[in-house]
Amino acid sequence: MPRPSDLRLLFAARAVRLFAFGFLSVTLVLYLTQIGYTPARIGLLFTLALAGDVAISLWLTTRADRYGRRRILQWSSLLIVLVGLVFAGTDEFWWLAAAAIVGVISPSGGEIGPFLSVEQAALSQVTGDTTRTHTLAWYNLTGTAATAFGALCGGGVLHALQSADVPSLAAHHMLLVSYSVLGVIMMFLFSRLSPAVEVARDTTATLSSRFGLHRSARTVAKLSALFAIDSFAGGFIVQSLLVLWFHKQFGVDAAALGGVFFAANLLAALSFLAAARIARWIGLINTMVFTHIPANVLLILVPFMPSFESAVAVLLLRYCICQMDVPTRQSYTMAVVDPSERSAAGGITGVARSVGAAASPALSGLLLGSALWSGAPLVIAGSLKIVYDLLLYHSFRRLKPPEET
Numbered sequence: 001m002p003r004p005s006d007l008r009l010l011f012a013a014r015a016v017r018l019f020a021f022g023f024l025s026v027t028l029v030l031y032l033t034q035i036g037y038t039p040a041r042i043g044l045l046f047t048l049a050l051a052g053d054v055a056i057s058l059w060l061t062t063r064a065d066r067y068g069r070r071r072i073l074q075w076s077s078l079l080i081v082l083v084g085l086v087f088a089g090t091d092e093f094w095w096l097a098a099a100a101i102v103g104v105i106s107p108s109g110g111e112i113g114p115f116l117s118v119e120q121a122a123l124s125q126v127t128g129d130t131t132r133t134h135t136l137a138w139y140n141l142t143g144t145a146a147t148a149f150g151a152l153c154g155g156g157v158l159h160a161l162q163s164a165d166v167p168s169l170a171a172h173h174m175l176l177v178s179y180s181v182l183g184v185i186m187m188f189l190f191s192r193l194s195p196a197v198e199v200a201r202d203t204t205a206t207l208s209s210r211f212g213l214h215r216s217a218r219t220v221a222k223l224s225a226l227f228a229i230d231s232f233a234g235g236f237i238v239q240s241l242l243v244l245w246f247h248k249q250f251g252v253d254a255a256a257l258g259g260v261f262f263a264a265n266l267l268a269a270l271s272f273l274a275a276a277r278i279a280r281w282i283g284l285i286n287t288m289v290f291t292h293i294p295a296n297v298l299l300i301l302v303p304f305m306p307s308f309e310s311a312v313a314v315l316l317l318r319y320c321i322c323q324m325d326v327p328t329r330q331s332y333t334m335a336v337v338d339p340s341e342r343s344a345a346g347g348i349t350g351v352a353r354s355v356g357a358a359a360s361p362a363l364s365g366l367l368l369g370s371a372l373w374s375g376a377p378l379v380i381a382g383s384l385k386i387v388y389d390l391l392l393y394h395s396f397r398r399l400k401p402p403e404e405t
Helices: 004-034 039-061 069-089 093-102 115-125 129-163 168-191 203-207 217-237 239-250 254-282 284-304 308-319 325-335 339-369 376-396
Strands: none
Touching: 004 039, 004 069, 004 115, 004 129, 004 168, 004 239, 004 254, 039 069, 039 093, 039 115, 039 239, 039 339, 069 093, 069 115, 069 168, 115 129, 115 325, 115 339, 129 168, 129 254, 129 325, 217 239, 217 325, 217 339, 217 376, 239 254, 239 308, 239 339, 239 376, 254 284, 254 308, 254 325, 284 308, 284 325, 284 376, 325 339, 339 376
16 A cells, blocks of 8 residues: 555655756756856766766665665765755866766756656555556656746746846856755655665575666666667757757747746646556557657657747647656556566666766757757657657567556
8 A cells, every 4th residue: 555654755855856957957058158168068068967877876776775765865865965066166167077977967857866766666665556657657747847847937036036136147056056955855855754665675686686686687678778769869859958959049038948848847747647547548568659759750840840939839749748658667667577676677777768868968069059950959869769669669569567467
């Protein structure tokens, strides 16, 4: 049976974290531009941040069951506090790069760090097979809605501060310090979790396996490879770089873009509940693939739109369906591995996604800052994602989770 107090705390911590990520994502790239960074250097910084996330997340998630999930989640929250303070305190590139590598900062406004894997394992432990996808749908809805409000507040607060004659640089520093404060709030929430979120140790499996995997190692390896392709494609269109593309292409300001991505993330959040219902009818894999392909066709169309309004309309239509694969993907991964492998499986597939995403922001930044067609990153991302969808369906359409058998 679900444990309401732990579920509430996990949902609250995700809301605070994704609000913080969305809050900073809209303004971060504008701050870096203001202190003199080129699109290529911004892309490099984001790539270093995502690359550092790989090592940190792998180390923490594969040790979560040994050291304690609550402890790992608190340590990870401390990394949010660290990066916000460093970014507010210096504009030296290598200090920022070091903080981005070691700390937790999200260029896309989406989930990053070891949090997701550990929380998914905890949620799957206290829910059953029949409610797992539904719970994860609400969990993702909570996070995406928080990202949307964060993006809206980030752009709005920055605009309000600048309208009140606060120097632009000081206003950005205030937002970065606020990011660290939200990390402190997360540390408190995780400290209130009960021992029920900790997994009973499977000593035999732990001693006889590597990275916490045993029976499901091959399945996790195949999923990880496919998720890396999807994430590599997504790295071309992280939210901060989409903000930069719209800003360069149409000259819109932070407040307007904050509103656009508020609406986009809100639409994505509402789609999670629809994904859980669709998955009951056609299955998890079918839901992942048959909603993702049309979304990526729409992504390819965005740079061909002749005006800001038409490009935003197509982008928002894409967001209505592009995230339906998220709760279904998470639920599928938790379902097809042993319970004692869930933290490790979530961590390894998450790291694979981070590895896949690490190189593409730098490439996207180079394309955005070059004389080539600036819409190329969106077309590349959509095309690669369609390839991922087809490979996923071919590889896993016959491996069913327990609730589908």
